[in-house]
Amino acid sequence: MIRTRRPRAPLIWIHGWLGDGGGARTLHGLGRNVVSLTLPGYAAGGPSGEMGVEAAIKAVGEAVKQQPDAVLVGHSMGGLIAVRGGLESHPRPRGLVLLAPVPPSGVYLEARARDLFAGATGDAVLLGKVVDYLTAKRLPSRWVESVVKDARRRASPEVLAAYLEGWVRPTPECGFMQPWDVPALLLLGRYDRAITSELATREILPWTPRARCVLLDECGHFPLAEVPLRTLRLIDDFLGSLDET
Numbered sequence: 093m094i095r096t097r098r099p100r101a102p103l104i105w106i107h108g109w110l111g112d113g114g115g116a117r118t119l120h121g122l123g124r125n126v127v128s129l130t131l132p133g134y135a136a137g138g139p140s141g142e143m144g145v146e147a148a149i150k151a152v153g154e155a156v157k158q159q160p161d162a163v164l165v166g167h168s169m170g171g172l173i174a175v176r177g178g179l180e181s182h183p184r185p186r187g188l189v190l191l192a193p194v195p196p197s198g199v200y201l202e203a204r205a206r207d208l209f210a211g212a213t214g215d216a217v218l219l220g221k222v223v224d225y226l227t228a229k230r231l232p233s234r235w236v237e238s239v240v241k242d243a244r245r246r247a248s249p250e251v252l253a254a255y256l257e258g259w260v261r262p263t264p265e266c267g268f269m270q271p272w273d274v275p276a277l278l279l280l281g282r283y284d285r286a287i288t289s290e291l292a293t294r295e296i297l298p299w300t301p302r303a304r305c306v307l308l309d310e311c312g313h314f315p316l317a318e319v320p321l322r323t324l325r326l327i328d329d330f331l332g333s334l335d336e337t
Contacts, residue, residue, distance in 0.1 A: 098335050101163045101186050104129055104155050106148075106177075108168030109255055110223070110239060111246040115167055118316045121324050122331070127162070129155050131173070133251040143251055145173060145258025152177025156185055163331060165189040168287070168313065169259050172196055175299060179272055187334050188276040188300065189327055192287045192313045195295035198259045199286065209256055214249035216240050227312030228283040235317075276303035277330040279323060281311035304330070 102125040105116045116128035132151055133143030152173060156162060164185045166174030171193020178185045201209065208225065212218040219240045223231075243252075278296065280289055289307055297303055306326055308319055315323040 099161070100124055101161055101331060101334055102127065102159050103189075104152070104159055104162045104164050104185070106152065106164060106166040106170035106174050107131065107134070108166075108170045109252065109259070110168075110219075110243040113167070113239060113242065113314060113317055115165075115316045118320050118324065119165065119327075121320075122328055124331070125159075127155060127159055131170075131255075133248075133254065134246050144254040145169075148173045148255075149177040149180060153181045156181040156183065161186050163187045163189060163334065165191070165327070166193055167191040167316070169194050169255060172198070172259055175272065178274070184274070187274055187330070188272075188303070189330065190276060190278045190296070190300070190303070191315050191323070192279070192281055192284055193296060194259050194287065195291065196299050197295065198261050199291070199295075201260050206260060209260065210253070213252040213256060216244060219243060226284060226286055227281075227314065227318070228285060230283060230312060231318070239314075271299055271301050273302060274300070275330075275334055276300045277326065278303045278305040279315050279326060280305065280307050281313055281315060281318065282307055282309050283312040286313060 103119060105119055105126055105128045107115060111134060116126055119126045129151060132147040160183050162185050164174040164178050171190040174188055175196045178188060208218060209222060212222045220236050223236045223239050278292060280287060280292055292305060308315055308322065311318045
């Protein structure tokens with residue numbers, strides 16, 4: 093069989109609830125064109141106009157129009173937005189890379205966890221506890237502090253609350269979605285307390301049946317920060333397979 097190579101797919105980076113976390117900068121290590129999508133409301137200038145998950149899904153569609161044949165790379169909440177935004181995009185993206193993604197229909201949080209996340213929208217101490225929760229309290233306190241500082245710089249409590257409301261409860265309209273037959277790479281952290289392999293099997297893989305799932309050792313909820321070189325290698329191999337036809 094003769095194999096040909098397609099143009100190298102550009103990447104559209106979709107950050108999570110806590111902001112970029114250095115994801116776009118790390119992805120540049122792949123030597124590809126990376127478009128970093130700042131979700132509506134996230135910026136040093138504060139909220140402006142429409143914001144929240146539904147607004148973010150629309151923003152993905154606009155970004156794909158500007159970068160056809162792109163691969164969407166979504167982290168955490170950005171994974172939910174990547175799947176749902178990609179499904180509604182015309183043209184459709186070439187593929188998906190999902191890093192510790194929230195399921196497309198949202199994730200159910202027990203009352204204690206929900207209260208923690210809700211309180212964290214306006215409280216730096218509680219936001220640090222959220223980061224510790226997501227990483228099984230394994231990472232240096234200075235790193236946790238830097239994530240909290242960056243998140244609060246990028247998003248006001250109003251913005252964090254608006255987006256939180258969009259992913260912590262099931263979304264009924266997702267019941268009308270069809271599984272997306274697109275090549276996908278799903279990366280999970282062994283120490284992630286929120287997005288576990290059991291959750292992914294039950295609530296993510298049914299939407300992306302062509303996904304290859306990898307469980308990363310020594311990793312919690314932030315693969316690009318916790319195990320950057322391993323994460324980049326896996327993404328690079330996946331993108332290489334998409335470039336071949």
